[in-house]
Amino acid sequence: xxxxxxxxxxxxxxxxxxxxxxxxxxxxxxxxxxxxxxxxxxxxxxxxxxxxxxxxxxxxxxxxxxxxxxxxxxxxxxxxxxxxxxxxxxxxxxxxxxxxxxxxxxxxxxxxxxxxxxxxxxxxxxxxxxxxxxxxxxxxxxxxxxxxxxxxxxxxxxxxxxxxxxxxxxxxxxxxxxxxxxxxxxxxxxxxxxxxxxxxxxxxxxxxxxxxxxxxxxxxxxxxxxxxxxxxxxxxxxxxxxxxxxxxxxxxxxxxxxxxxxxxxxxxxxxxxxxxxxxxxxxxxxxxxxxxxxxxxxxxxxxxxxxxxxxxxxxxxxxxxxxxxx
Numbered sequence: 037x038x039x040x041x042x043x044x045x046x047x048x049x050x051x052x053x054x055x056x057x058x059x060x061x062x063x064x065x066x067x068x069x070x071x072x073x074x075x076x077x078x079x080x081x082x083x084x085x086x087x088x089x090x091x092x093x094x095x096x097x098x099x100x101x102x103x104x105x106x107x108x109x110x111x112x113x114x115x116x117x118x119x120x121x122x123x124x125x126x127x128x129x130x131x132x133x134x135x136x137x138x139x140x141x142x143x144x145x146x147x148x149x150x151x152x153x154x155x156x157x158x159x160x161x162x163x164x165x166x167x168x169x170x171x172x173x174x175x176x177x178x179x180x181x182x183x184x185x186x187x188x189x190x191x192x193x194x195x196x197x198x199x200x201x202x203x204x205x206x207x208x209x210x211x212x213x214x215x216x217x218x219x220x221x222x223x224x225x226x227x228x229x230x231x232x233x234x235x236x237x238x239x240x241x242x243x244x245x246x247x248x249x250x251x252x253x254x255x256x257x258x259x260x261x262x263x264x265x266x267x268x269x270x271x272x273x274x275x276x277x278x279x280x281x282x283x284x285x286x287x288x289x290x291x292x293x294x295x296x297x298x299x300x301x302x303x304x305x306x307x308x309x310x311x312x313x314x315x316x317x318x319x320x321x322x323x324x325x326x327x328x329x330x331x332x333x334x335x336x337x338x339x340x341x342x343x344x345x346x347x348x349x350x351x352x353x354x355x356x357x358x359x360x361x362x
Contacts, residue, residue: 078121169211263299302336310339
């Protein structure tokens with residue numbers, strides 16, 4: 037053996053070993069999705085390195101199981117990316133492409149509850165009151181509901197793109213600052229400079245003007261006295277009030293608060309506000325239980341259920357013939 041082989045046959049051929057990145061090791065162990073964010077900020081050398089990773093799931097010397105791991109990427113258009121690069125044709129050809137546009141309606145529906153999982157906020161070592169942040173999110177969502185173009189407005193002038201401008205992210209930042217101002221005892225208007233620093237002076241001033249004109253009541257006041265509810269002909273204001281009432285009950289569901297909330301929603305529906313009351317109604321229906329049964333005020337929504345075919349008809353006794361949740 038020693039006569040017929042070289043030293044490298046015994047010691048091995050010199051080679052370079054490429055250690056895989058930590059996220060790839062975790063993906064091999066747990067499975068799941070490798071998410072490549074801001075892909076259009078990757079320079080050509082990085083894009084070249086991604087060719088094999090994206091197509092073959094090979095990261096260094098580690099090859100991942102395509103049955104357990106997939107790769108998803110997201111990117112702004114090159115013109116909107118920070119130091120952006122066009123995607124190289126070979127890399128672009130390795131993806132299925134989907135263009136995503138910001139949907140103000142979907143954002144408005146989800147932002148008040150922060151998509152069902154609001155994180156705990158802290159600021160300068162202090163916890164921000166969850167109720168204050170929720171109230172700020174609701175106020176901003178109501179404003180965007182009536183001004184959907186203000187949700188995302190990238191300045192056209194390159195000189196202004198490096199300043200504050202409104203986007204879902206910057207409105208989120210604004211809600212956090214607004215909550216902090218509230219906890220410190222300040223009025224929203226006192227936070228104009230902070231809000232402007234998030235979304236720009238125009239959108240910040242527009243929001244604060246809307247908020248002052250809306251004069252939204254405290255949902256706890258309405259839950260204590262549901263007869264005090266006065267339905268507004270402005271859909272954005274009604275939506276904000278009713279959503280706040282429903283969310284307050286979801287946060288602290290007791291039988292008296294449950295009945296009071298339904299009385300408020302029923303009043304809104306009977307006053308012609310079924311459309312703006314429906315999202316709040318749906319959120320309350322989702323938490324109903326044996327201890328929180330649907331009350332008589334729920335019947336105010338029967339006409340809309342009948343219109344969309346959820347129930348076949350309403351009988352002479354005022355009860356639906358089919359289809360409603362028990």
